[in-house]
Amino acid sequence: MRYETFIGKRYLFSPRQDRSISVITWISIGGVALGVVALIVSTSVMNGFRTNLRNAVTGSLPHITIFAWDDAMDNYSGLQKRLDAHPEVNGVAPYIFKQALLTGRKKPKGALLRGIDPQQEANVTRIASYLRDEVYGFVPSLEDQKLISARLLERLSHPEARKKGLKDGIILGAKLARQLEADVGDSVKLVSSEQRLTPIGDVPRIKKLEVIGIFESGISGYDEVLAFLDYRLLQKIYRMQNKITGLGVRIADPENAPDIADELAELSEEYIVGNWADENKSIFQVMKIEKIGLFLILSLIIVVAAFNIISSLIMLVLEKSREIAILKALGAKDSGIRRIFFFQGLVIGSLGTIGGVLVGLAICWILMSFEIIDIPPGVYPGGNRIPVLIDWYDVALATVASFTICILVTLYPASKASRLNPVDPLRYE
Numbered sequence: 001m002r003y004e005t006f007i008g009k010r011y012l013f014s015p016r017q018d019r020s021i022s023v024i025t026w027i028s029i030g031g032v033a034l035g036v037v038a039l040i041v042s043t044s045v046m047n048g049f050r051t052n053l054r055n056a057v058t059g060s061l062p063h064i065t066i067f068a069w070d071d072a073m074d075n076y077s078g079l080q081k082r083l084d085a086h087p088e089v090n091g092v093a094p095y096i097f098k099q100a101l102l103t104g105r106k107k108p109k110g111a112l113l114r115g116i117d118p119q120q121e122a123n124v125t126r127i128a129s130y131l132r133d134e135v136y137g138f139v140p141s142l143e144d145q146k147l148i149s150a151r152l153l154e155r156l157s158h159p160e161a162r163k164k165g166l167k168d169g170i171i172l173g174a175k176l177a178r179q180l181e182a183d184v185g186d187s188v189k190l191v192s193s194e195q196r197l198t199p200i201g202d203v204p205r206i207k208k209l210e211v212i213g214i215f216e217s218g219i220s221g222y223d224e225v226l227a228f229l230d231y232r233l234l235q236k237i238y239r240m241q242n243k244i245t246g247l248g249v250r251i252a253d254p255e256n257a258p259d260i261a262d263e264l265a266e267l268s269e270e271y272i273v274g275n276w277a278d279e280n281k282s283i284f285q286v287m288k289i290e291k292i293g294l295f296l297i298l299s300l301i302i303v304v305a306a307f308n309i310i311s312s313l314i315m316l317v318l319e320k321s322r323e324i325a326i327l328k329a330l331g332a333k334d335s336g337i338r339r340i341f342f343f344q345g346l347v348i349g350s351l352g353t354i355g356g357v358l359v360g361l362a363i364c365w366i367l368m369s370f371e372i373i374d375i376p377p378g379v380y381p382g383g384n385r386i387p388v389l390i391d392w393y394d395v396a397l398a399t400v401a402s403f404t405i406c407i408l409v410t411l412y413p414a415s416k417a418s419r420l421n422p423v424d425p426l427r428y429e
Contacts (some may be wrong), residue, residue: 024312029352031305032402036356037363038298039398040390044364046291047394048387050284054254055126056217057276060114060226062095062124063257064275066268067246071096073271074243082267083249088260091123091250096231098238098245101191102172104180108191111176115231115245118153124248127228128153132214133184135177152213158230168233169212173223182211192237207237246271295397302402306409309348313341313413341414349406353399361395364388 066083067073076094083092096115101108122128128149132140140148154160156169170190172182182188190207209229217223231244251260257275265273277284366372367388 024308025348028305028308028312028348029355031308032302032349032352032406033356033359035298035301035305036353036398036402037360038301039295039401040357040360040395041363041367042294042298043291043394043398044360044388044390045367045386046287046294047389047391050287050291051389052387053219053283053287054276056130056219056222057280058126058250058254060125060127060130060215060217060219060222061276061279062093062248063251063254064249064261064264064273065095065246066249066264066271066273067097068271071098071240071245072243073246074241076244076247079268079271080247083247083264086260086264086267088251088253088256088263089249090252091120093117093120093124093248094231094244094246095121095248096234096238096240096245098234099193102176102180102227103189103191104182104186106179106181109176109179110225111227112225113190113234114226114228115234116156116228117231118156121248122149122153124250127215130215130217131171132174132216135174135183135214135216148213155212156228156230158233167208167210168230170209171213171215171228172211173226174214174216175220175224176227177211177214179224184211184213186211190237205237299401299405302405305352306349306405309345309406310409310413312348313345313410314416338414342410345406345410345414349403349410353402353406356402357395357399360398361390364390 066079080092080094083089094117096113098113098115100111100113102111103109116127129145131145131149131152133148152171155166156171158168160166161168167187170188172180172188177183180188187208187210190209192205192207215223215226215228235241235243249264251257254276257277261273261275261278367386373386
């Protein structure tokens with residue numbers, strides 16, 4: 001063992017006459033640990049919220065959409081086969097977007113109708129994760145959710161409803177259902193912009209539908225306006241024959257949607273190609289900036305703790321000035337004195353950083369496993385539990401940042417100790 005390490009350990013862990021230095025050391029370790037805990041927990045929670053928000057967006061909309069402005073995409077089977085052949089594409093399904101007026105027990109509400117293929121939609125979006133039997137009820141378990149979604153999607157099928165003699169169904173967004181005062185099993189009227197000729201003149205086409213389920217993504221802008229029907233039913237109501245609005249595409253990695261959309265645009269030059277990232281760019285950009293700002297702000301906690309390290313080491317240098325002078329008189333070099341105090345700062349920073357990482361990960365595990373803070377239904381996507389997603393890159397970044405700050409702040413006290421003139425402390429001995 002080098003003498004610098006030996007002396008550094010004795011200075012750091014041996015009993016001292018001035019206990020205030022030891023207290024400041026432990027405060028420094030606790031401050032570093034607190035800063036690392038705050039960084040890990042806050043970034044993990046923000047990652048969880050972002051992931052849940054992304055899943056909610058892709059739960060109602062595909063990763064990529066290929067559409068025609070005039071709802072005039074027909075003979076799309078060839079295009080669908082070409083899209084399916086792309087290595088990054090996991091699923092393709094037709095869809096129709098229409099605006100309509102829905103009337104329930106209360107005043108009418110405008111709605112955005114999304115016509116889907118119940119058999120194929122689960123391959124394109126995460127709609128199966130957000131279908132419910134009641135408005136703002138308890139979030140079902142994974143197995144129950146699979147059963148509920150399979151039953152509701154089968155019931156939504158227009159051909160199956162005709163075959164069984166059932167009323168055509170509609171799935172309402174949670175807030176839309178509440179505003180219409182419509183529960184599962186109630187009837188709502190769809191008033192379309194398509195008109196039909198009667199003896200008294202042109203009147204809007206009206207279709208009576210049964211509410212068979214609720215869509216609850218947690219995003220107010222979606223749950224308040226979206227309603228889902230079988231696309232074949234919308235083709236009949238709006239007299240579209242076999243035309244659709246477009247094709248929805250699901251890819252392997254949603255983060256690559258902009259790049260894959262450019263590639264798919266070459267396969268469908270006559271249509272417009274959009275993707276979820278560009279359509280929701282502003283909100284995710286804001287979340288990214290907030291995460292960076294939060295990281296920088298919380299890093300100041302570590303900086304404050306680092307100043308405690310400086311205070312502790314400077315006080316130690318003053319306390320041990322006589323011993324430092326004796327070491328120099330015995331032939332210790334300035335670099336050796338620097339290493340003694342650098343070792344102490346490194347140990348303080350290491351203990352604080354490692355302890356903070358362990359505590360931060362433990363808190364994240366507790367938040368993921370237990371309902372510590374209950375979020376009311378419908379407030380945010382992803383259920384009623386705080387979402388936590390541990391990104392090991394963020395954990396590594398917080399660890400490196402903490403180590404770097406702690407190492408940098410030890411340079412001044414270590415340099416001050418190495419420049420100490422051995423004559424001054426020993427003059428009156």
